[in-house]
Amino acid sequence: MTRISVKVDGTTYEDEVEPRLLLIHYLRDRLGLTGTPIGCDTSNCGACTVDLDGETAKSCSVLAVQCDGSVVTTVQGLAQDGEWHPLQKAFHERHALQCGYCTPGMIMAARDLLGENPEPSADDVRHALEGNLCRCTGYQNIVRAVLAAADAEAASSAGASASSGREVAP
Amino acid sequence: MTEHITESEVGRSRPRKEDARLVTGQTNWTDNIGATGLLHLAILRSPMAHARIERVDVSAALEQPGVVAAFTGRDLAEGTGSLPCAWPVTEDIVLPDHPAVAVDEVRYAGDPVAVVVARDRYAAADALEAIEVDYTPLPPVLDLEDALTDNSPLVHEEHGTNRSYVWPMATGEDYGTVKGRADVVLTRRYVQQRLIPNAMEPRAVVVTPLDASGEYTVYSATQVPHVLRVMLSMVTGVPEHKLRVVAPDVGGGFGSKLQVYGEEVVALVVARRLGRPVKWTESRSEGHLATHHGRGQIQDIEIAATREGRLLGLKVDLLADMGAYLMLVTPGIPILGAFMYPAIYKMDAYEFRCTGVFTTRTPTDAYRGAGRPEATYAIERIMDELAVELGLDPVELRRRNWIGHEEFPYTSIAGLTYDSGNYEAATDKALALFGYDELRAEQAKRNESGDSVRLGIGVSIYTEMCGLAPSRVLRDLRYAAGGWEAAGIRMLPTGKVEVVTGTSPHGQGHETCWSQIAADVLGVPFEDIEVVHGDTRSAPQGMDTYGSRSLVVGGAAVHHAAEKVVGKARKVAAHLLEAAEQDLEFTHGVFSVKGSPEARRTIQEVAFETFSSHDLPDGMEPTINAEYLLDPENFSYPHGTHLCAVEVDTETGRTSIRSYVCVDDVGRVVNPMIVEGQVHGGLAQGIAQALYEEAVYDDEGNLVSGSLADYLVPSAPDLPEFTTGRTETPATSNPLGVKGVGEAGTIASTPAVVNAIVDALRPLGVRDVAMPCSPGRVWEALQSARTGEEAPSS
Secondary structure, three states, X not given: OEEEEXXXXXXXXXXXXXXXXXXXXXXXXXXXXXXXXXXXXXXXXXXXXXXXXXXXXXXXXOEHHHHOOOEEEOHHHOOEOOEOOHHHXXXXXXXXXXXXXXXXXXXXXXXXXXXXXXXXOHHHHHHHOOOOOOOOOOOHHHHHHHHHXXXXXXXXXXXXXXXXXXXXXX | OOOOOOOOOOOOOOXXXXXXXXXXXXXXXXXXXXXXXXXXXXXXXXXXXXXXEEEEEOHHHHOXXXXXXXXXXXXXXXXXXXXXXXXXXXXXXXXXXXXXXXXOEEOOOXXXXXXXXXOOHHHHHHHHOOOEEEEEEOOOOOOHHHHOOOOOOOOOHHHOOOEEEEXXXXXXXXXXXXXXXXXXXXXXXXXXXXXXXXXXXOOEEEEEEEOOOOEEEEEEOOOOHHHHHHHHHHHHOOOHXXXXXXXXXXXXXXXXXXXXXXXXXXXHXXXXXXXXXXXXXXXXXXXXXXXXXXXXXXXXXXXXXXXXXXXXXXXXXXXXXXXXXXXXXXXXXXXXXXXXXXXXXXXXXXEEEEEEEEOOOOOEOOOOOOOHHHHHHHHHHHHHHHHHHHOOOHHHHHHHHEOOHHHOOEEOOOOOEEXXXXXXXXXXXXXHHHOHHHHHHHHHHHHHHOOOEEEEEEEEEEEOOEOOOOXXXXXXXXXXXXXXXXXXXXXXXXXXXXXXXOOOOOOOOHHHHHHHHHHHHHOOOHHHEEEEOOEOOOOOOOOOOOOOOHHHHHHHHHHHHHHHHHHHHHHHHHHHHOOOHHHEEEEOOEEEEOOEEEEEEEHHHHHHHHHHOOOOOOOOOOOOOEEEEEOOOOOEOOEEEEEEEEEEEOOOOOEEEEEEEEEEEOEOOOOHHHHHHHHHHHHHHHHHHHHOOOOOEOOOOOEOOOOOOOOOOOOHHHOOOEEEEEOOOOOOOOOOOEOOOOOHHHHHHHHHHHHHHHHHHHHHOOOOOOOOOOHHHHHHHHHHHHHOOOOOOO
């Protein structure tokens, strides 16, 4: 057993873990953070994508012990003061999910894209989400949602600089 | 003051009620469910396609830390029945015994051999390594034609044959006679490769025993909690009234969760034996072996026509890969296709025969479209070939043979009565959106210039039968259950409404759409309605979700139930307003007396008055709640025209979709945004069959495409932007005028893509490309055309 300290969605956890414990199982089985699901065992599907120290990571391919001292953000940590993240809002409004199983990973991967490229093209979005599989939507509405969220964030930051206005969640 | 809706909910693109929990991670997937003392199951699976089990020894596994129990197939067989097949399509079908865990023989790679129960999933997985199994290998059975020869090894030795059944049908005139007067007869062989459904949520099941009462709750990632309850009771002997089955949030199904799986049976049996809650969660790679596959057919199709391009007859001979066992509806899947080969066309004779064949591969069963994509592929591929043979434009050939809009209702040669449709309207709209003539002109120019990147145009005009199904038709097809659906409306005292449905959504948006339907009839706000589903305790009756049935049967049942509520409420309102029932108007949730609009009662007020029951009409049962079970009078027949333009690089064999246009007619639409989403997803899966996906087995029967690293589920850059349009020809077989939409895109798109690829390469001598049309396959087809040899068909 190894002792780790990890900050997940704003809360610091200290735990003894087996060295082989995957981050995704640590999140789900030990911390009860079941908002991040498991879709495969070969890191192809991206359903388990989280933010690990500012980079996206497939949490099925990271050991919990590797995260000692790290900061993890999951889909459950995106809403602030009950207000949804612009991507959460856009996915809802643009019908970018059906069964919703891929959605946490999609949103985390899209968030990473928008962090690096706030004004992506549709093609940029498709390529950025290449590592995240969706079986329901055919991706078209996911692309629309990410572009809409990019627009909303741009409008919001323009508004913020002018009047410090804030996005209002549904 | 209660609110009332003043505009129609049906027809609005309401963002979904389901989304809040899904976008924030507040979901309730089966694998999220815990329980005090929960134990984890792991399953040891056969590494061989076919072998006799000489010995299974779990004793070393029992010594592993954290292991609570371990079972062999023989241990579990005691008191447990065969996994069920509910669709024995013929009287003399060969229906082998199917133990949840193999006892004497394994018949596909992945067949369960032993079960370990441990305190966590890691310990359970470790313990599998300690189980000893001695196998004597037996020869695999992999080729559908060889399997039917006399000297073939047998999947089920005791039955003496690999032939499960032969299902024939002949309608109209004698096919041979009709063929005799044809100017043109074409025969083709098409191969429907095996597909792996790959719902994003892997399967999972949790069983919790309730104290010592002998009651169990089964949580399962299933499409069919109600069917599962009946079947689990029959297989395990746990009385049905002691079983509660819950489908929590379910992450997609596409038919793969329309099943009664061995793991569900094992989890219940183990929980009962140990008196402890147990969980089993599939890994993706395990799922590729253990969750049923789809398709897997060889189609020999022959079409007879006049020189002018009028169809005379059609003959189809199928070999359908059952896999190793017949599961819930395995044998019936190709039979659903039997009715769809004649499709949108008029003809004089139709002959069909399907032979179900056992192989040593994972069992097949329903996968999105279930029989109809296969049928649509074969007819739409051969129609293109016939158009070439006759020198006609492929759209023109279809026009000459389709059922005219003025001819509906029309009874097809296969005996289905298509209630409504307008193929002309959908096709005209699609051609315009697509720019068909311009693309044909560009194609001619590029062919002439010898462009190494060829442009191809594919047409697919389909109809399909969905909305399963009239119970009497199911009886005639020897399906064991009925095809009704249940709905209930509970009018709560505070004016809120619960809609109880027997459908079991797993991504379709029933909570949203059923709310829209009920809101319109009851006149209560969308937000005031809660849809209850997926739990046999709170939604006790249902036939669940598959076959594009939920809206046309279940949604229509909600409409009927709501009308019953209004009928009962009208009696109460009339009594309270001291008016005759026929003098009451009901608009937007308000009963008012004709001519004196100030005399009014809202339906919410009536709900409260009924709750208090202080002043109800004499003799009235004190409730305005209602239930309705709808047995549909007909199937649902959506249709549409799909057009695909591809660019095929003849140097690399790579195909890219340049544009994809479809115009679907799914009747009246409840929520256009959801319908569009269903079409997109359906297209993606149909295109995936055309271009990317195949369950590949090696010569020994090992699944080579055993993970998502080897099985190409398309990602975002692999798919084009779709252009979708609609025409609306209301169905006449249900009060909403709706038709199914869940499978339409999958059914239509595969032939559109392959027709486009072949159209691109035909000037180079290519007549067919086997699916999936990977760059390698396309390149091979081009090479064979150059050297004058036939390309391998698979």
